[in-house]
Amino acid sequence: MILAGSGGQGLVLSGVILGQAAILDGKNVVQTVSYGIASRGGFSQAEVIIDRDEIIYQQVEQPDIVLALTAEAMELYAGMARTRVFYDSRLPAGADGPNLAGYPFTRLAAGLGQSGAANMIALGVLASATGVVTAGSLVKVIGQRFSPPLAQSNVMALHTGIALGTGAAEGS
Amino acid sequence: MWCPGCGNGIVLGALLRAFEELGYENGDTVVVTGIGCWGKADDYLATCALHVTHGRALAFATGIKVYKPELNVVVLMGDGDGVTIGGNHFIHAARRNIDLTAVIVNNFNYGMTGGQVSATTGADRYTSTTPYGNPEREFDICALAGAAGANYAARETVFDGWQLQQRMKEGLTRKGFALVEAVSPCPTHFGRYNQIDGPDLLRRLREVAGDGLVCGLLIDRNAPDFNARYREVQAWAQKRNDRN
Amino acid sequence: MRRVRQLQREPRLIQGNLAMAEGALYAGYPITLSSEIASECARILPQSGGVYLQMEDEIASLAAVVGASLAGAKAFTATSGPGFSLMQENLGMAVMGEVPCVVIDVQRSGPATGLATKPAQSDIMQVRWGRHGDQAVIALSPSSAGECFCLMVQAFNLAERFRVPVVFAAEEIVAHMRENFVSPAPGEIEVVDRKAPQGPPGRCEPFARDAGAVAPVPAFGSGFVFHVSTSMHGPDGFSNNDPAVAAWKVERLHRKLDLHRDEIVMTREFYTDDAEVLFIAFGAVTRAARAAALEARKNGVKAGLLQLITIWPFPDREIAALAEKARTVVVPEMNYAGQAALEVRRILGPEKDIRRVNKYNGRIIAPRDVLAALDFPAK
Known part of the structure; x- marks a missing residue:
């Protein structure tokens, strides 16, 4: 899985949460990052490999799943995903392919009044539409990682995403 | 090992008498020395000693004092070692207010390497590397320590050995960063380049330094030292950890 | 405490x-x-x-x-x-x-x-x-x-x-x-502490001559009195410029590692029993090389991997022993000059078929980069 976008969108954190949830599900996980010198802005990506077996090479060579939150990320990875590319529907649809699935991550996050929660909505969509991790584990990890009020709002965003992803999975 | 007319022996005598009067044991006292004539003082010491790289003695001493706060840690440096190459460590040790006593012998030049200009050589003074006079100005070491946050700074010349010994005792017993600056003649280099003979150099020590030097107790504070502050951090961290 | x-x-x-x-x-x-x-x-x-x-x-x-x-x-x-x-x-x-x-x-x-x-x-x-x-x-x-x-x-x-x-x-x-x-349980991994001198506290020689070339050393504040110096010194830690002492000290710094080399050098082997092609890798590149070895085997090339866990002292004997059975040695590493490959060349001599894989653009070495050093076409 490749989660790509820009620094500050919380993609590295999303990768960590995804990885921890997969461990709770009993899987092996390797998560790596690639980032620039800027803490906010600039290209940023997290790679997550989840496997029942030992993970030998630590990088993703061809992703099964891509999450793209910026146009640059779309351009880089839209054509690569074996299973599906989840992208923010606000982005110009520069590329097309059978695997593309646009979701209004940022619009919904703004609607919830937490523009920073687009990553959590995306995690919810990704989990429910693909089944790589269980929703229960994601909720548990979020509960461990954040203080109660923050955890609550993040779980709310996650559930928004889960509902959205379930609908899409049924529709496709 | 030190040249005739050098003040290092007087400073070392004052330091050892201060140790004796304060009842310091060899096993509880670590003397950290840097590089230079005064940095060789550890060869004459029966205490624990650590002789380290040029300019870094305060940083080594910080590691010792932080891990074993009960030790008496004393740092011996010259003006080249302590405030020229080691200037950054000097201001940060003072800012951190780490409970060390720094004894800096200031002889206005690098003695061991042949009398080159240092950060305490006065303007227009002659050294082996300022043959036309020093175009730079000198540091006032005690003022520097005070500005950086030291609890204690005092200056005496080796002409007043007994007074120097009293300052050492004050510095050694003061919590936090304490500086004793011992102004000392280097007849072999500084005196020769500036055409001042040995006894004259000793008598005129205060005026041969740049704008002249004021002696005595110059900085006198009682701010909490680093170890005291870090114990608060440890207590707070343990409380937080126990709660989790 | x-x-x-x-x-x-x-x-x-x-x-x-x-x-x-x-x-x-x-x-x-x-x-x-x-x-x-x-x-x-x-x-x-x-x-x-x-x-x-x-x-x-x-x-x-x-x-x-x-x-x-x-x-x-x-x-x-x-x-x-x-x-x-x-x-x-x-x-x-x-x-x-x-x-x-x-x-x-x-x-x-x-x-x-x-x-x-x-x-x-x-x-x-x-x-x-x-x-x-x-x-x-x-x-x-x-x-x-x-x-x-x-x-x-x-x-x-x-x-x-x-x-x-x-x-x-x-x-x-x-x-x-x-x-x-999973963190190992306390006690699962052995923890070694430096040897301290025996007997009642007093003056001690922290660089004493010792058959194993490693002398006991106390801690400051333990009651023992001792000197440690950046300058050349004798067994007591006091400055000493005697040529014999200087030679003894320099030899000791090397000898203590030479004498205990086998306790220090750690390597790990993957698929080396029948390896005709030997990958030698360290750090994260080990993982790319291991994936490459598996891929090579799928293509009928008997590849194996030696992971250098200890990189200094360089595992010369381990490399020599495995390379003897291999016709080709590949050293993938993320630098321009082939810093490890130079050591491998020194050990295996000028005739050995040693191939370098070097990457120095900030990108990671991938399994395909390692495979590219071999004669069959990588996908």
Whole structure:
């Protein structure tokens, strides 16, 4: 899985949460990052490999799943995903392919009044539409990682995403 | 090992008498020395000693004092070692207010390497590397320590050995960063380049330094030292950890 | 006074940088690629009575580590490229004073400030030869977050056992990688402490002549009185310029590692029993090479892998033994000059078919890069 976008969108954190949830599900996980010198802005990506077996090479060579939150990320990875590319529907649809699935991550996050929660909505969509991790584990990890009020709002965003992803999975 | 007319022996005598009067044991006292004539003082010491790289003695001493706060840690440096190459460590040790006593012998030049200009050589003074006079100005070491946050700074010349010994005792017993600056003649280099003979150099020590030097107790504070502050951090961290 | 921190026993996602931080005294200076170690130490060390010290630069950081170690601490620092260059002089001091300590160098792409957030393995020779004068250190290189934890314990053990600085040469990939990991139970990994002198406290010789070339050393404040010096010294630690003493000291610094070479050198083999092609790799590149070996075998090429866990002393005997059976040796590494390949060439001689795979653009070596060195077409 490749989660790509820009620094500050919380993609590295999303990768960590995804990885921890997969461990709770009993899987092996390797998560790596690639980032620039800027803490906010600039290209940023997290790679997550989840496997029942030992993970030998630590990088993703061809992703099964891509999450793209910026146009640059779309351009880089839209054509690569074996299973599906989840992208923010606000982005110009520069590329097309059978695997593309646009979701209004940022619009919904703004609607919830937490523009920073687009990553959590995306995690919810990704989990429910693909089944790589269980929703229960994601909720548990979020509960461990954040203080109660923050955890609550993040779980709310996650559930928004889960509902959205379930609908899409049924529709496709 | 030190040249005739050098003040290092007087400073070392004052330091050892201060140790004796304060009842310091060899096993509880670590003397950290840097590089230079005064940095060789550890060869004459029966205490624990650590002789380290040029300019870094305060940083080594910080590691010792932080891990074993009960030790008496004393740092011996010259003006080249302590405030020229080691200037950054000097201001940060003072800012951190780490409970060390720094004894800096200031002889206005690098003695061991042949009398080159240092950060305490006065303007227009002659050294082996300022043959036309020093175009730079000198540091006032005690003022520097005070500005950086030291609890204690005092200056005496080796002409007043007994007074120097009293300052050492004050510095050694003061919590936090304490500086004793011992102004000392280097007849072999500084005196020769500036055409001042040995006894004259000793008598005129205060005026041969740049704008002249004021002696005595110059900085006198009682701010909490680093170890005291870090114990608060440890207590707070343990409380937080126990709660989790 | 110090409590042993209870490590979490359930599987968890642990970052390489964080795995290196648990359980020691730390002095350091912030630098990209090792910053998480500093933050984690600042958080956890005071909880267990330990100390986190942020010094004014990397020179001071290693100085404080050496001072703390002589006062009895298990002390370490962490840095990356530029900071490691600044530490060289005091690393030499630690060698000369025979002071146990660990320096983590999270290697990054250079030269100078270079690509500050990108990985490299271009400090291999600097780790060994970065300081002036005749000296030697031990260096380890981890390939996973779990290895970061276990090898960090080994690094301290080797430092204590042989009174020598140990460089923990990781690279950005492993440092920022997160992997599931179960902490070993206390007691599961042996912990070695330096040998202290026997008998009642008094004056002692911390560099005494010793058959194993490693003399017992007390801590400052233990009642023993002793000297440690950056200058040439005799068994008592006092300055000594006698040519015979100087020769004895320099020989001792090397001999203590030579004598105990087999306790220091660690390697790991994958699929080497019948290997005709031998990959030699270290650090994160080990993983690409292992994947490449499996891929090569699918293509009918009997490939195997030797992972160099200890990179200094260089595992010459292990390499020679395995290479004898192999027709081709491939050394993939993330630097331009082939720093490890040069050593492999030195060991195997001018005739051996040794192929280099080098990457120095900040990108990671992938299995296909390793396979490209072989004669069959990689997909």
